[in-house]
Amino acid sequence: MRAIIIAGGFGSRLRPLTTRHPKHVLPVAGVPFLMHQISKLADADITEVVLAASYRADQFEPIVTAAKGIGVTVRVETEDHPLGTGGAIRHAAESMAMRPDEGVVVLNGDQLSGHSIALQAEEFAAARADVSLHLVEVADPRAYGCVPTDDAGRVTAFLEKSPDPVTNQINAGCYVFRRSVIDAIPAGAEVSVERETFPELLRSGAAIIGHVEDRYWLDVGTPEALVQASRDIVTGAVRTPAYPYTPSERYVESGAEVHSRASVRGGSAVSRGARLGANARVDGSVVMGGAVIADGAAVIDSVVGPGARVGMRTTLRGTALGDDAMVGADCELTAGARVACGATIPDGAIRFSSG
Structure with a gap:
C-alpha cells in the first residue's frame, strides 16, 4: 500500500x-x-x-x-x-x-x-x-x-x-x-x-x-497545539516511532547549551544550537535551534522560533516568537502574544499581547 x-x-x-x-x-x-x-x-x-x-x-x-x-x-x-x-x-x-x-x-x-x-x-x-x-x-x-x-x-x-x-x-x-x-x-x-x-x-x-x-x-494547527503536541510526545501521552526515547520531563537535543542552573521541565523540547542562561526556566515549551533564553528568563507554555532571543528576567506565557524575533529584558508577554519574525520588543514592555 x-x-x-x-x-x-x-x-x-x-x-x-x-x-x-x-x-x-x-x-x-x-x-x-x-x-x-x-x-x-x-x-x-x-x-x-x-x-x-x-x-x-x-x-x-x-x-x-x-x-x-x-x-x-x-x-x-x-x-x-x-x-x-x-x-x-x-x-x-x-x-x-x-x-x-x-x-x-x-x-x-x-x-x-x-x-x-x-x-x-x-x-x-x-x-x-x-x-x-x-x-x-x-x-x-x-x-x-x-x-x-x-x-x-x-x-x-x-x-x-x-x-x-x-x-x-x-x-x-x-x-x-x-x-x-x-x-x-x-x-x-x-x-x-x-x-x-x-x-x-x-x-x-x-x-x-x-x-x-x-x-x-x-x-496541530496553532502555536498552542504545536506546544501541546511536542509536550505530549516528550511526556509519553502519545507515542510515535520518530521519538524512541523514554517519556520524561524534558528533551534536550545534543548540541544545545543549557546552564547548570537552568531548569527545563514540563515536557519541554530544546533543539540543537539553543542556549539557556543561568536561572532560565523553560516549562512545557518548545525552544527551536539557535534560540537564546537569557539569564533569569521564564518561557512557559510557549514556542520560541529559530534564532529568537528572550531577554534577561523576561517572562513569556502562551507566546509564539517568530524566527529571529527579539524580546528585551524585563518584559512580560501574556497568553496569545505572537511576535513577528525579526521584530523587536523593547526592554520593559509589560503585558504585551496580541490583542
Missing part, C-alpha cells in the same frame, strides 16, 4: 512560525512534524509516500533524505496553483503506478494521532469499501463538522458545524481511498475532498465507512 500526505497549506493559523517555513517541517519534540507521520506510515509497512506540496516545497528535501533512513521513499509533487485537498490528492496520485482497486492511505499533514493505520486499512479491505475515514469522538463537537455512522459503521452524512450536533464523531484526517475513487476527482481543478468529494460519493451510493478509535488525536 502507498500513501499521500497533504502538505500544501500555508499554515496561517501557526503564524509567525510559518512565515518562513511550511508548518510540516516545524520541530515537534525535536523532530520535523512530517517525520512523525512518515514513521507512523512505515510502522504500517508503507514504504512509498508522496507529499502533495505547494508552500516552500524546497524545504521538504531534508525530510526526503531522513525518510530514506527508515526505509521510506518520499517524492514531492508540487502544485502550480492551489488545488484544494481533493485536487491535491488527485495530482499526487498521478505519479503512483497502481491498480484501480488498490487502496491509498491519505493523511492531512497537520494531524497527530495514536490510531492504527494498519487496522484502518484492514477494515477498509475487509469491507470492500470505496473510502474509509478515521473518526474520533470529541467532548464538544460544536466547533467541527460531524460525521454520523449507522450500526454497520457506514457514513450516513457529512454535516456542517451546528449548535446541536447529532453526533460527537468528527473527521480526524486519515483516509483510505480506492484508487479508482481518486481518479474520478477532476484533474487540475480546485476541489475540497471534505465539502465536495465525500458528499458527492455519498449521494452516488459509494461505500464510505467510518473507522472509530478512541485514541489520542490532535489538530
